[in-house]
Amino acid sequence: MRTEGRAKRLPRAVRERQIMDAAVDVFSRLGFHSASMDEISEVAGISKPMLYAYLGSKEELFATCIRREATRMMEAIATGVEPDQEPDVQLWSGLRAFFGFVGENRASWQVLHRQASTQGGPFAVELTDMRGRAVSLVAALLTQSTKAPATKLEAESLAAALVGAGESLADWWLDHPEEPAGVVAARLMNLVWMGFGDLVDGNVWHPPSRR
Amino acid sequence: MRTEGRAKRLPRAVRERQIMDAAVDVFSRLGFHSASMDEISEVAGISKPMLYAYLGSKEELFATCIRREATRMMEAIATGVEPDQEPDVQLWSGLRAFFGFVGENRASWQVLHRQASTQGGPFAVELTDMRGRAVSLVAALLTQSTKAPATKLEAESLAAALVGAGESLADWWLDHPEEPAGVVAARLMNLVWMGFGDLVDGNVWHPPSRR
């Protein structure tokens, strides 16, 4: 709603946060290429040279956005999971934390999933890295809990599929926001833990009774 | 390998196919924004005005590419599935057809999945449409086969998750091409039909014995 005039003087750290917030917003709406530095600076309420002085080039800025949002998300998930519980409970906690985060951070999710995965730029590294961490996490969970001997490749590919299912369901959820996070998470949990085979027969998974 | 000179005169229909092939190739490698009409015309072996005369603007061209590749893929899947078999067999056939197609049409898949899903342009319609058809297909399969009463929303979201898992696994596969299509398809089949719960216990799904 600011129209014109000089921006109020603010310490660098504060400005940088504002700019990052604006950048995530714009990138999430328009994608990397279509987002212009002019628009980001406008949304942030400052002029373009400030942008360059503080955050560097457009690619650097984007990479920084991804790193920040990825970290926030991974932390949200990690704090939701307790590592010495049963595998299914761990998975359940992770899923709930994931959908909880997405629900409260639509823009972050858009940047992370839709935008970053596309371009083969230098920032793809950041994204691939985060996704890799997520996949490894799930793969480890699976490997550790399975009794049947499973190859590394097998666990990894299953984890990739699961992560993809989560991403896709999160996207679907953006178009059906009336559903609560817990319900969506529970559905995915049932799919990947019970499988269609059981669901078709009416067998569902439910969390262990409280306490 | 053509360096210069006038291109050989060819009937319009043939040229259009050549151009489309070139466009799919370039779009798949660079994405919509980074791909330039200059490069596409160069790869196609003709000059830019021809491109515009035949296929219209860049956006129209891209939309046309998506439509063509989407149709090819949906047909490949449809011909692989026989609609009055058991649900699990139908799903299995569909998955095999899908991974078979992706394996033999990397470029098409890149265009369809990575590139098209990103941009919010007018072509997003084409993509959303195809994805929607795939989701409906799976949702119908699920609804029809389940005994427990399931809401439309529930079936649709599960289908979305499954489709997403397939997409994600296909992407993972691009980075691990040494695995045969059937193995990858079987893994996903096991995940979504049996679920982790069963897999952890060593129960696997396998196709009904041949004949």
Add this chain to the structure above:
DNA sequence: CCTGGTACCTACTCGCGAGTAAGACTACTC
């Protein structure tokens, strides 16, 4: 050999957006 129509080209225009030069305004310090 002319007349048209279709394939095809070179050589532009023109806007958009990344990045910058050069300076102006504010605030703190001694």
Add this chain to the structure above:
DNA sequence: GAGTAGTCTTACTCGCGAGTAGGTACCAGG
């Protein structure tokens, strides 16, 4: 109140790429 360090701006340059104007080669049929 003069120096100086950090914040912030206006007003550019400049390349890239979408889209086009205005042709040239080639092949009919008359």
